Amino acid sequence: MQPGSDARHEPPTVIDALALQDLFDALHGRGYTVVGPTVRDGAIVLDELTSAADLPHGWGVDSEAGRYRLRPRDDNAAFAHSAGPQSWKKVLHPARARMWSADRSTGTVVTEPEEPQRYALLGVRPCDLAAIGVLDRVLTGGRHVDPIYAGRRDGNLIIAVECTEPGATCFCTSMGTGPHAESGFDLALTELVDDAGHRFLVRAATPVGAEVLGAVPGHVADDATVRKAEGAVAAAATRMGRELRTEGLPEMLAASRESPHWDDVASRCLTCGNCTMVCPTCFCTTTEDVTDLTGEHAERWRRWDSCYDLDFTYLHGGSVRTSGQSRYRQWISHKLGTWHEQFGSSGCVGCGRCIAWCPTGIDITQEAAALFSLQEAFPSPETPDREDRT
Structure with a gap:
């Protein structure tokens, strides 16, 4: 992945909600395992997704200190929820990983690398984009690279989703990590649900992102849609539920x-x-x-x-x-x-x-x-x- 490529200069595209399935088809057709948010056990968790129907359509989140609850929404928005209990380190830096196995009878010790798998991470929030960047520096940025993390991180395609409805415990603006997605992604989606319909403004940031987007039906975004999306993200920045003083x-x-x-x-x-x-x-x-x-x-x-x-x-x-x-x-x-x-x-x-x-x-x-x-x-x-x- 090479953020900052010439693909950034392409005009944004608008796709409708039904085209999310076309996005899934394009990703699966290129050999990606799609991981994204879905509803399970009373929470929005991250899991392997087979189709757009697996996304948490129509679900939002109410959160506070020590509290997290799903709530039904009045619309069919797929990404109008704040952070759930799992972050993307679940995929990239798994909770358990086997390092080696040994058998006394044969006298062999085997280091078993995981089967290579190309992940498409769908629905990565800007704060989590920043978190992946932090893990990159910690686990692959020094002399001693973590092979498990590097193996899962290599070849990823990241599809970010900008926040338009922050949660009560969110404070990404204080940390300079959101709600606008600036870098670290291949595609960035901004979800819009209004009188004009349910649609997504999509920005491609890398050649591979542009290639995937080219396989999804859509059209060049008009200025009004771009302004609508930018305004929704800017408004979210003023509605953070928390604030952290960072100076000093x-x-x-x-x-x-x-x-x-x-x-x-x-x-x-x-x-x-x-x-x-x-x-x-x-x-x-x-x-x-x-x-x-x-x-x-x-x-x-x-x-x-x-x-x-x-x-x-x-x-x-x-x-x-x-x-x-x-x-x-x-x-x-x-x-x-x-x-x-x-x-x-x-x-x-x-x-x-x-x-x-x-x-x-x-x-x-x-x-x-x-x-x-x-x-x-x-x-x-x-x-x-x-x-x-x-």
Whole structure:
């Protein structure tokens, strides 16, 4: 994928809602496995889709801190919902992956790469585009490339969908990640449902995106439709349910290491790790070895891990972070603060998943605001040295 190619200079296209099936046919015909949103178990989740009928037509979402509910809509919009419990790391950085298997009887150890599969990621929100960009930097941007992530990421086709109806826990405008899709995609859709009908404005950003779009019936967008789509996205930017103050945030968190507010958070935090599981940029893993009952066959698996796990910082003799206070402080300080030092950006994209899926309703935007208020009321004499931040 090469965002920024000449395909960006092509005029946008309008396709109607029925043409979504033609889009599916074009993707399947080119060998892509289509993954996108669908309704299952009372939520909008990501799964392999066989047709446009699998999309969550007519469903919206009501969310708040510690709350997520589906609600029926008055229209048949396919993408008028905010972030669900799963992000695209489910596809690109799976929760469990086998690293190798071994058999005692044959004395062989086999590293089994996954069967090559070309994914078309359909319905990627701008905040999740940014999250994929973060994972790219973390897992493929250094000397040690993650082969599992790289294998699933290579050859992807990304179809973004711009947000026109943000959720109550969304704050992507604060993080500069939405609701407009600027880069990182092959095709970008803006869904419009009004008196003129149900249709999509589609922008191609790469040659492969333009090729796929060329196989879908549509017509060049008129100025009125372009303005309508741009206006819908611009209006969404003014209706975010949350806001996060980002100026001076890493410095504030570093200076707040001994803030009494961490005790308040710890009194509410269950250290369950839900926030790290639903976060689209949390990438930590651990390994586990398993055998069959005979002991003749063994496998090593990689699985997601969380900094809220007591054993996450286990060293010989015990864990480094034994309190819930220290574990929450580590998570938010890394996500919003020291991530800048490691990877050159924030680790938060403003999707709001951690707020909605926290069982006690802890809100990262409110906790940051509380820490800012305490620091301004009781300023620290100096920021601690980097090596003291543990």
